[in-house]
Ligand code: KG4
């Protein structure tokens with residue numbers, strides 16, 4: 001194992017992030033510039049605005065990451081960057097910056113899969129033995145993978161329509177709650193009162209490990225349409241609670257079944273939706289009743305950040321795998337196509 005000091009960069013969606021990580025383990029800095037305010041007025045991410053903002057902030061962000069880490073540019077031994085999936089214009093800012101930086105410093109470069117970053121982020125906080133089941137829940141993913149190591153992923157199931165985070169965001173938008181909806185619904189659901197409202201748990205009984213969230217979303221819309229008058233604060237909280245409970249039920253039940261069917265006794269939950277307190281509580285209960293070990297990174301490492309990329313980045317570079325200066329961004333890149341030589 002060669003020990004490396006890496007600069008990690010992320011710009012796949014609406015967060016620009018720069019981090020300095022030693023040995024794929026020790027996070028010296030992890031700076032995140034969120035664009036939430038920029039996009040909130042539109043109720044979702046506007047790709048062109050995202051790219052422009054990445055371009056404006058990436059330079060000072062890298063400076064800040066180096067200063068916070070107490071590291072000089074010339075101390076860096078490699079650059080790791082999100083290659084995809086994501087918004088192509090946004091990705092290109094990080095990829096182009098990383099290529100120029102690596103070229104100027106004459107250090108190696110590696111492009112990493114965003115979801116591989118999310119899944120391996122846990123290794124920055126505690127060592128989780130392979131194999132494990134990864135539950136990748138974010139704005140673009142609700143996927144279950146068997147993980148046998150870095151670069152070794154087998155897809156077991158995935159959403160056939162909306163991702164869980166997308167469903168949270170859309171339901172919040174329907175109720176006029178703002179963007180991003182996940183954290184807002186999570187907070188409202190915290191009152192723990194569903195007022196007896198029950199939304200469907202799509203595909204929960206099916207024997208595969210796929211998900212569908214558009215039906216729950218439509219059920220919320222129909223419920224809102226049936227109300228005689230605009231919902232008051234209590235009703236909004238009850239809908240939020242009932243919706244979150246339905247989503248959490250489906251994710252947790254299917255994950256546990258998938259782990260059991262693969263003979264896996266460890267589950268890692270990753271991605272922005274892994275911040276959800278209902279999901280964390282339910283998985284913690286299931287850990288007790290099922291005997292499974294369930295791991296969640298801390299919220300800062302669940303949401304988009306770039307330190308998470310350094311786990312796989314360090315491993316690849318230390319194994320002699322690196323990207324050329326012809327590295328391109330890929331907007332659509334299934335994780336199971338990532339292969340570690
Ligand atoms: O991983 P992430 O930061 O970006 C993507 O790779 O997509 O995930 C963003 C998603 C958004 O849909 C956001 O609403 C959701 O994660 N999210 C949450 C919570 N915090 C963020 N969803 C539910 N509960 C939360 N506390």
Ligand code: ZN
Pocket residue numbers: 114118138139271272303304
């Ligand atoms: Zn993400």
